Amino acid sequence: MNSAKKFFQNLAKYLAVALLVFIIVSPIYWILVCSFKPTRELIRVTPTFVPHTVTLFHYVGLLKETGFMTYFLNSIYVATGSAVLVVILTSLAGYSVYRCRYLGRRFFFNILLAIYIFPRVLLLLFLYPMFARLNLVDNLLSLVITYVGITAPLNVWLMRAFFTSVPLELEDAALVDGANRLQILFKIFLPLVAPGIAAVAINSFLMSYGEYLFASILIVSDRFKTLPVGMAQFLQQYEISWGWLASGSVLIILPPVIAFAFVGRYFVKGLTAGAIK
Amino acid sequence: MIEKIKRKVLEDPLFGYFLIIPILVWISVTLFYPLLRAIYTSFLNIEFLGETGRFIGWDNYARLLGDKEFRLSFVRTLVWSGANVLLQIILAFFAALVLDLEFKGQKFIRNWILLPWVIPVVVLAMIFRWMLDPTLGVVNYVLQNTNAISSPVPFLGSVDWVMITAIFVNSWRWFPFYAVMILASLQIIPPQLYEAAKIDGASPFQQFCYITLPHIMPVLVPVILICSLWAVNVFDMIWLLTRGGPGNATQTFPIFIYQKGFQEYRLSQAATAAVFMFIFLLVYGTIYLGTVTLEEK
Numbered sequence: 001m002n003s004a005k006k007f008f009q010n011l012a013k014y015l016a017v018a019l020l021v022f023i024i025v026s027p028i029y030w031i032l033v034c035s036f037k038p039t040r041e042l043i044r045v046t047p048t049f050v051p052h053t054v055t056l057f058h059y060v061g062l063l064k065e066t067g068f069m070t071y072f073l074n075s076i077y078v079a080t081g082s083a084v085l086v087v088i089l090t091s092l093a094g095y096s097v098y099r100c101r102y103l104g105r106r107f108f109f110n111i112l113l114a115i116y117i118f119p120r121v122l123l124l125l126f127l128y129p130m131f132a133r134l135n136l137v138d139n140l141l142s143l144v145i146t147y148v149g150i151t152a153p154l155n156v157w158l159m160r161a162f163f164t165s166v167p168l169e170l171e172d173a174a175l176v177d178g179a180n181r182l183q184i185l186f187k188i189f190l191p192l193v194a195p196g197i198a199a200v201a202i203n204s205f206l207m208s209y210g211e212y213l214f215a216s217i218l219i220v221s222d223r224f225k226t227l228p229v230g231m232a233q234f235l236q237q238y239e240i241s242w243g244w245l246a247s248g249s250v251l252i253i254l255p256p257v258i259a260f261a262f263v264g265r266y267f268v269k270g271l272t273a274g275a276i277k
Numbered sequence: 278m279i280e281k282i283k284r285k286v287l288e289d290p291l292f293g294y295f296l297i298i299p300i301l302v303w304i305s306v307t308l309f310y311p312l313l314r315a316i317y318t319s320f321l322n323i324e325f326l327g328e329t330g331r332f333i334g335w336d337n338y339a340r341l342l343g344d345k346e347f348r349l350s351f352v353r354t355l356v357w358s359g360a361n362v363l364l365q366i367i368l369a370f371f372a373a374l375v376l377d378l379e380f381k382g383q384k385f386i387r388n389w390i391l392l393p394w395v396i397p398v399v400v401l402a403m404i405f406r407w408m409l410d411p412t413l414g415v416v417n418y419v420l421q422n423t424n425a426i427s428s429p430v431p432f433l434g435s436v437d438w439v440m441i442t443a444i445f446v447n448s449w450r451w452f453p454f455y456a457v458m459i460l461a462s463l464q465i466i467p468p469q470l471y472e473a474a475k476i477d478g479a480s481p482f483q484q485f486c487y488i489t490l491p492h493i494m495p496v497l498v499p500v501i502l503i504c505s506l507w508a509v510n511v512f513d514m515i516w517l518l519t520r521g522g523p524g525n526a527t528q529t530f531p532i533f534i535y536q537k538g539f540q541e542y543r544l545s546q547a548a549t550a551a552v553f554m555f556i557f558l559l560v561y562g563t564i565y566l567g568t569v570t571l572e573e574k
Binding site: 021111115116150185239265275 | 278289290292293294295296297299300301303304306307308310311312314315318336368371372375378380386387388389390391392393394395396397398399401403404405407408413416418443449452453457458459460464465494496500503506508509510512513516517530531535539540544547551552554557558561562570572
């Protein structure tokens with residue numbers, strides 16, 4: 001009786017887990033499988049859930065015949081640049097709001113949180129003329145500047161748990177030893193919160209890497225397009241190539257997934273700790 | 278002595294200001310400058326991008342509120358956001374409850390549940406447009422073969438279906454994010470509470486209502502607020518799935534503003550709608566700011 005009950009409890013548990021995994025994985029599985037199918041198998045009326053023939057045909061075609069590599073490098077450039085700048089700005093700001101006491105600290109923190117309420121389209125409407133005047137339209141720098149602005153503030157929040165967990169005594173001791181505050185920040189404090197910095201880096205990298213709205217307006221010429229825009233465009237231009245769509249999707253997904261595999265757990269930790277006050 | 282130094286560590290206002298100035302300068306340029314320009318422009322009559330325009334007071338606002346297309350997009354925004362929040366919180370709750378169980382691979386799944394969030398929206402939109410296609414899509418194929426439906430459903434092609442489809446796709450991307458946060462709050466509930474409740478003969482449902490819910494409320498409230506603020510702001514997903522169509526069936530605020538600004542080039546009207554959206558979010562977000570307090574050391 002008891003063991004039967006236990007069996008059904010376990011069964012229910014694993015069914016729930018399986019359902020969750022299915023919800024998450026199925027679309028990704030599908031695109032992965034499709035990217036390896038030859039064209040005639042792709043457009044069959046009865047789809048195959050496991051490919052009958054495996055081919056790299058679409059990958060080769062995509063890399064050879066489209067600007068995929070150019071878009072890809074642009075995206076990596078923009079995302080890396082944004083991530084580096086966001087890390088610098090938020091490390092400083094995080095130290096300021098979490099480790100220093102001064103008048104207006106709460107006010108500044110609230111301003112950073114207020115980014116939630118800025119309609120992105122609004123920003124775009126007037127960033128475009130601003131960049132035009134600065135001669136930065138059709139320049140990847142305009143994307144970096146924008147992405148840092150819209151992703152940095154929230155990342156300060158992501159650092160909270162890491163920044164508040166370092167004991168103040170460490171800084172005291174260093175002050176006694178005669179170190180100045182900048183030395184303490186860079187040589188003692190920041191190395192201790194490296195996981196928090198990794199969380200911020202992956203978060204801003206992912207947001208900048210996949211951003212579409214700003215990239216679609218601020219970049220004009222093909223050689224500066226980032227992946228999301230370039231991809232969306234060449235798929236609309238001609239008759240849609242399902243093979244390219246699938247293989248392109250897989251290739252776009254790859255860098256963020258690899259990055260997440262390395263430091264994703266820090267992001268999860270930051271999110272987890274940020275949720276609980 | 279130690280106390281004195283501790284105070285020195287904490288209280289060094291100049292250093293604090295010095296460190297926060299770079300980010301403040303940056304967001305002044307990229308966030309506050311566009312906002313001020315938008316407010317200014319909403320009082321001008323720039324009918325076409327590039328004109329200087331003339332001050333016309335509140336005329337743009339009056340015109341906007343009288344515009345049926347705008348009013349409809351407001352309603353759509355409410356429907357879109359409300360449904361997204363509801364669905365995402367339900368899915369996140371389910372996921373969090375599952376991930377709170379003990380099973381093999383639990384640690385792994387707890388991190389990788391964020392997979393949909395890791396993938397760029399463009400890719401998701403393309404994948405789902407393909408999968409949901411009436412003729413080539415695998416979803417329609419499966420549904421027809423299991424006799425769930427008799428003829429293919431135009432998930433993104435019909436006015437009746439498009440909104441609900443877009444809501445599901447968007448929720449699929451975002452729910453893991455909130456699941457992680459809700460899971461965090463589930464894990465700090467002391468297990469003794471459940472044991473005590475069991476001894477007292479409380480049913481699982483009662484345990485949920487009287488132990489689980491009260492404990493996750495402090496997290497759930499800000500999560501719901503963040504979730505709704507982000508839902509209102511969604512542009513990429515809707516645009517890439519539907520372009521606001523068919524008809525105007527998925528034309529929410531951001532889509533409306535984008536079309537006015539970058540397709541019709543009516544800058545003043547776009548700015549007015551954007552300022553309206555900002556005020557809407559500001560009113561809503563004030564509640565959010567009230568719930569998040571800066572932790573004291």
